[in-house]
Amino acid sequence: MASASFDATSTMLPDGAVIMLRGELDGGAREALAAAYEGANALGTLGLDFEYVTYINSSGIALIVELLSRARTDHRPVVASGLSEHYREIFQITRLTDFMTILATEQSLGPAHSQDQA
Amino acid sequence: MVRRTPRVQGERFPAPPAAAGGASPAVGAAAIEIAADDPIVAHLCRARGAVKLASLELDSPALDSLRTSGVAMVVPLVTNDQLIGVLSVGPRLSGQEYSAQDRRLLESLTAHATPAVRVGQLVREQQTEIKARGRLEQELAVARLIQQSFLPEHTPEIAGWQLAACYRPASAVGGDFYDFIELPRGLVGLVIGDVTDKGIPAAMVMAATRSLVRASAQRLVAPSAVLADANDNLCPDIPQNMFATCFYAVLDPASGRLRYANAGHNLPLVHSAEETFELRATGMPLGLMPAMQYEEAEATLDPDASMLLYSDGLVEAHNAKRAMFGTPRIIELLAIAKAPQLLIDELLSALDRFTGTEHEQEDDITLVGLQHSPAGRAELLADFRITSKPGNERTAIRRVEAAVAALELPANQLERLKTATGEATMNAIEHGNHNDPSLELRIVVAASSTQLTIRITDHGAGPTIPAPQQPSVAAKLEGREPHRGWGLFLIEQMVDGIRHEHDSVRHTLELQLRLEGGDRGERKL
Numbered sequence: 001m002a003s004a005s006f007d008a009t010s011t012m013l014p015d016g017a018v019i020m021l022r023g024e025l026d027g028g029a030r031e032a033l034a035a036a037y038e039g040a041n042a043l044g045t046l047g048l049d050f051e052y053v054t055y056i057n058s059s060g061i062a063l064i065v066e067l068l069s070r071a072r073t074d075h076r077p078v079v080a081s082g083l084s085e086h087y088r089e090i091f092q093i094t095r096l097t098d099f100m101t102i103l104a105t106e107q108s109l110g111p112a113h114s115q116d117q118a
Numbered sequence: 119m120v121r122r123t124p125r126v127q128g129e130r131f132p133a134p135p136a137a138a139g140g141a142s143p144a145v146g147a148a149a150i151e152i153a154a155d156d157p158i159v160a161h162l163c164r165a166r167g168a169v170k171l172a173s174l175e176l177d178s179p180a181l182d183s184l185r186t187s188g189v190a191m192v193v194p195l196v197t198n199d200q201l202i203g204v205l206s207v208g209p210r211l212s213g214q215e216y217s218a219q220d221r222r223l224l225e226s227l228t229a230h231a232t233p234a235v236r237v238g239q240l241v242r243e244q245q246t247e248i249k250a251r252g253r254l255e256q257e258l259a260v261a262r263l264i265q266q267s268f269l270p271e272h273t274p275e276i277a278g279w280q281l282a283a284c285y286r287p288a289s290a291v292g293g294d295f296y297d298f299i300e301l302p303r304g305l306v307g308l309v310i311g312d313v314t315d316k317g318i319p320a321a322m323v324m325a326a327t328r329s330l331v332r333a334s335a336q337r338l339v340a341p342s343a344v345l346a347d348a349n350d351n352l353c354p355d356i357p358q359n360m361f362a363t364c365f366y367a368v369l370d371p372a373s374g375r376l377r378y379a380n381a382g383h384n385l386p387l388v389h390s391a392e393e394t395f396e397l398r399a400t401g402m403p404l405g406l407m408p409a410m411q412y413e414e415a416e417a418t419l420d421p422d423a424s425m426l427l428y429s430d431g432l433v434e435a436h437n438a439k440r441a442m443f444g445t446p447r448i449i450e451l452l453a454i455a456k457a458p459q460l461l462i463d464e465l466l467s468a469l470d471r472f473t474g475t476e477h478e479q480e481d482d483i484t485l486v487g488l489q490h491s492p493a494g495r496a497e498l499l500a501d502f503r504i505t506s507k508p509g510n511e512r513t514a515i516r517r518v519e520a521a522v523a524a525l526e527l528p529a530n531q532l533e534r535l536k537t538a539t540g541e542a543t544m545n546a547i548e549h550g551n552h553n554d555p556s557l558e559l560r561i562v563v564a565a566s567s568t569q570l571t572i573r574i575t576d577h578g579a580g581p582t583i584p585a586p587q588q589p590s591v592a593a594k595l596e597g598r599e600p601h602r603g604w605g606l607f608l609i610e611q612m613v614d615g616i617r618h619e620h621d622s623v624r625h626t627l628e629l630q631l632r633l634e635g636g637d638r639g640e641r642k643l
Contacts, residue, residue, distance in 0.1 A: 024512075026509075027508075028509075055512075057511070057537075057540055057541065057544065058541055058544070058602070058604035058605040058608055059544075059602065061604050061608075062600075062602040062603075062604065065591060065594050065595065068591075068595060069594070069595045069597075072595055084533075085530060085533075086530060086533035086534070086537070089530070090537065090608070093608070093611045094589070094591065094604060094607075094608070095588075095590075095591050096591060098591060098592075099591055099592075099595065
């Protein structure tokens with residue numbers, strides 16, 4: 001089921017790709033997220049930009065785990081940026097942070113994202 | 119061992135084969151039942167082939183009946199050393215003896231017929247059993263439906279009091295009931311009762327009694343008068359040999375004053391100030407005879423006092439050694455109970471340990487717990503319902519956020535509350551109400567000076583949900599766990615406490631957030 005309130009677009013970068021997430025990340029985001037991952041099918045770091053994500057629920061977290069699983073299979077490190085303080089806390093509680101790098105709030109993904117990593 | 123009664127029946131067993139000379143058609147006009155302990159059973163089981171009755175010397179009623187019916191010879195139908203019937207023939211029309219060839223023919227026919235007859239018997243037995251079971255199950259389903267329709271959907275929210283209730287029906291469905299009645303001036307009527315008998319009759323009388331007590335309580339003030347009135351109205355209509363026990367009390371939540379009367383129900387227990395006592399008042403059960411008087415008594419439930427109303431299904435439950443659960447165990451748990459729902463959970467766990475999990479519950483069990491908790495005096499902030507449609511958790515989140523706006527929660531505590539509310543609502547929609555849009559969730563938001571509670575109630579009855587485990591991302595990434603399964607864990611992490619309540623028809627998850635001192639500060643990971 002596609003979500004009307006979510007979309008994801010991928011941008012290729014010299015050393016990886018960034019998926020820009022927008023809207024509500026729940027179970028309905030599966031197709032858009034999968035398509036965006038296909039669009040970001042390159043070697044190197046995979047960035048996830050959450051700046052415009054307004055809502056994440058447990059089904060959304062499951063989709064992130066699914067995406068992490070694919071990136072792991074493809075030997076791609078994952079970096080996340082733009083998470084609100086609350087969702088940073090949730091990523092810590094769920095220990096997603098053990099498997100992805102979370103950039104500080106002021107840091108952003110972009111052409112130079114690899115230098116931005118803490 | 120012979121387990122069934124073989125029958126010799128002219129209409130059921132095929133007519134004797136057309137042996138040479140022809141056999142008498144006048145055999146077996148009526149069925150002959152052969153008792154399992156009739157000596158002819160053992161004889162025929164041992165026999166190999168056709169048996170001439172004339173030569174038998176047995177003290178056997180069946181043999182006499184067979185001879186009287188004109189049977190000259192029988193061929194036993196034996197399978198697995200059990201006699202399942204006999205093929206019977208009368209004397210030959212020619213008056214001659216049956217020849218060896220006739221006997222072989224009959225024996226051959228019997229050998230072929232035996233499996234078919236046995237299969238037919240089994241099918242018939244099973245059909246009869248299914249029909250009987252189906253009828254019984256249908257009756258039980260109706261009884262259960264009646265019962266549940268007349269139980270309160272929710273425990274009332276009473277400022278300064280905690281209430282919990284549980285109804286656990288026996289498989290045969292007894293006649294337990296309980297009720298909470300809103301009365302003028304903020305008073306609350308508490309009812310618990312038990313009707314004799316089981317199944318539909320008990321459920322019908324339960325429904326009538328509950329309605330009569332409710333109607334009387336709306337018109338009359340004194341609990342003794344309420345029971346007397348209900349009794350007078352019940353007596354003309356209750357079936358003979360049936361009656362209902364009933365305890366009725368009126369609670370003044372502001373003072374803790376409790377006025378009560380009892381129509382032969384188990385004595386409620388109160389634990390207060392380090393002692394436990396029974397609420398005693400005498401009175402005949404309802405429906406036995408009209409114009410009865412009921413003693414009325416009064417007690418005060420001081421702050422922190424706990425009260426338990428219960429039915430005999432708890433106290434009279436037996437274990438495998440036929441020992442009774444008894445009152446002392448209840449008193450012991452009541453004395454240490456921290457909250458009514460915890461008391462109910464503890465009592466049911468103790469009962470399960472006592473009887474063993476394989477034990478079939480003998481009678482309905484009804485428990486109503488009450489605790490005076492003035493410190494927890496709560497103000498109702500919202501009480502609304504939403505349909506069970508995936509995605510409606512967002513509606514729940516928005517409405518809860520609006521309800522708590524006046525509390526001015528710190529931003530991160532509000533975010534945690536929203537996440538917990540969303541996850542709990544999603545669980546209730548998906549697992550409690552199975553995404554059935556015809557079912558609603560009820561969400562109640564209340565706050566005291568120290569605590570905010572959000573109660574989410576669905577239609578998912580069942581046992582206590584186990585405490586959530588920390589999901590393992592590593593296991594999920596390696597495919598050893600499904601990617602999903604975060605909800606309950608997240609809920610627990612987002613709030614200061616959760617509490618489950620459940621009975622046979624509902625499940626409630628209560629989210630608790632401490633309000634004192636604002637935010638909870640750093641979370642330990």
